[in-house]
Amino acid sequence: MSVRRVIPLSTILLALAACGGSPQSTLAPAGPAAGLLAHLGWVVYITFGIAAVVTIIIVLMAALRRRGSLDGHLPIDIGGGHQWILIGGLAIPFVVLTGIFILSLVRESAFPIKDGGKVTPEIQVIGHQWWWEVHYLTGPENEHFVTANEIHIPVGRPVDIELQSGDVVHSFWVPALHGKVELIPGVTNYIRIEADRPGSYQGQCAEFCGAQHAHMRLLVVADSPQTYAAWHQHMLSPAAIPQGVDAQHGEAVYMNAACTFCHTIGGTPSQGKVAPDLTHLASRQYIAANTYRNDTADLEAWVTHAQSMKPGVLMPNLTSFNGVDLRDLVAYLDQLK
Amino acid sequence: MRALRPGLLAAMALLGLVTMTACVGGTSASVYAITTGGNADAGRQLIAQLRCGACHVIPGVRNANGMVGPPLMWFSRRTMIAGEIPNTPQNLERWVMAPKSVEPGTAMPALVATRQQARDIAAYLYTLR
Numbered sequence: 001m002s003v004r005r006v007i008p009l010s011t012i013l014l015a016l017a018a019c020g021g022s023p024q025s026t027l028a029p030a031g032p033a034a035g036l037l038a039h040l041g042w043v044v045y046i047t048f049g050i051a052a053v054v055t056i057i058i059v060l061m062a063a064l065r066r067r068g069s070l071d072g073h074l075p076i077d078i079g080g081g082h083q084w085i086l087i088g089g090l091a092i093p094f095v096v097l098t099g100i101f102i103l104s105l106v107r108e109s110a111f112p113i114k115d116g117g118k119v120t121p122e123i124q125v126i127g128h129q130w131w132w133e134v135h136y137l138t139g140p141e142n143e144h145f146v147t148a149n150e151i152h153i154p155v156g157r158p159v160d161i162e163l164q165s166g167d168v169v170h171s172f173w174v175p176a177l178h179g180k181v182e183l184i185p186g187v188t189n190y191i192r193i194e195a196d197r198p199g200s201y202q203g204q205c206a207e208f209c210g211a212q213h214a215h216m217r218l219l220v221v222a223d224s225p226q227t228y229a230a231w232h233q234h235m236l237s238p239a240a241i242p243q244g245v246d247a248q249h250g251e252a253v254y255m256n257a258a259c260t261f262c263h264t265i266g267g268t269p270s271q272g273k274v275a276p277d278l279t280h281l282a283s284r285q286y287i288a289a290n291t292y293r294n295d296t297a298d299l300e301a302w303v304t305h306a307q308s309m310k311p312g313v314l315m316p317n318l319t320s321f322n323g324v325d326l327r328d329l330v331a332y333l334d335q336l337k
Numbered sequence: 338m339r340a341l342r343p344g345l346l347a348a349m350a351l352l353g354l355v356t357m358t359a360c361v362g363g364t365s366a367s368v369y370a371i372t373t374g375g376n377a378d379a380g381r382q383l384i385a386q387l388r389c390g391a392c393h394v395i396p397g398v399r400n401a402n403g404m405v406g407p408p409l410m411w412f413s414r415r416t417m418i419a420g421e422i423p424n425t426p427q428n429l430e431r432w433v434m435a436p437k438s439v440e441p442g443t444a445m446p447a448l449v450a451t452r453q454q455a456r457d458i459a460a461y462l463y464t465l466r
Binding site: 292293298300301302304321322323324326327330 | 387388389390391392402403404405440441442443444445446448
């Protein structure tokens, strides 16, 4: 095999391998709903792959066929060949396309769940430009809580989620777990997700919703039932009391700044409802709707210069802090486990 | 296997040369390893991991385009650190480990845990000429 043939072939193989390792691959399902979609995907890829190969072979056979001389040529209007059109052009495509069409209708009918009125959702997700507000609705009302951008579920059992929009149309999509479901203003949709094994599954808004649509990401963390129960219990607690002089000063900085108008920190006077709840911010893996890692450096930068990290986001550049205030503010936020 | 065509050979040789020029940074890194006792490659990885780039523009580090602190391009040519102390390897090490000890009012957090990490970071910053 010549070098010139090896290079394109290996490029294609590399590209395919890259798909396998992607954190948002529909071909790496981690739950039953996504498993059905992956199955549909493989049926489509393989069917059309075979159709493409057969078509190419037939075209090559026609192109490479010896034509002979005009003397020995049969009359051109000899008839025949209609079978090829009737079978290859009509019958086979009709059967194949009808089959795949019906299969995809069956698969897609699972999203969103029908009879939404009969579903009792455990979680309510409200899409905002550009983040996800997440309400946990299990148990009595005083055990409900709010979080953002990171959804925890127990493995091995279905979890029903109610989807709404706070502004424009969004779409909730965690490729490893389920198919896309729209969040439409004024409409409530429901989706059932289930994870077979523990893991962190990346998700993404899948309907263009404005400048930072591509950075409207989310994370679903599937835990063992015990770990999930512990997490759920922890989320019911109020925010951690700051330890150490720096974090205590940081809390005062936070409470005297504009932060409180938009953000909530449970158990404190900060009860703004416009932006993500920060009660357990430090327990989350990412900030800015899973756009940046939740670490000290990114938090400091996000507080003072969110507009350069995610232009257009509602979080303003808070440029009035001096160095000590900013450092201590983030020290406080880092303690909100 | 067929014999390679001269054109293809030339292209491969050129590709090899281009790949090797990418390593030239290694020369300067070794020079600064002497002055700082650090490893510039490890420093670059650490800078990325600690997300120094959230606040600083740092050439050669991915996503290091922060607008909070000063940009660090040409760092080895700067005369002052934090506008407070001369830019020497020892001072840089102290600054990245304990910024507060140099400038009490700084917003820069102390994210570097060990002296070796500070030296690695310094080694990388001194490759920015």
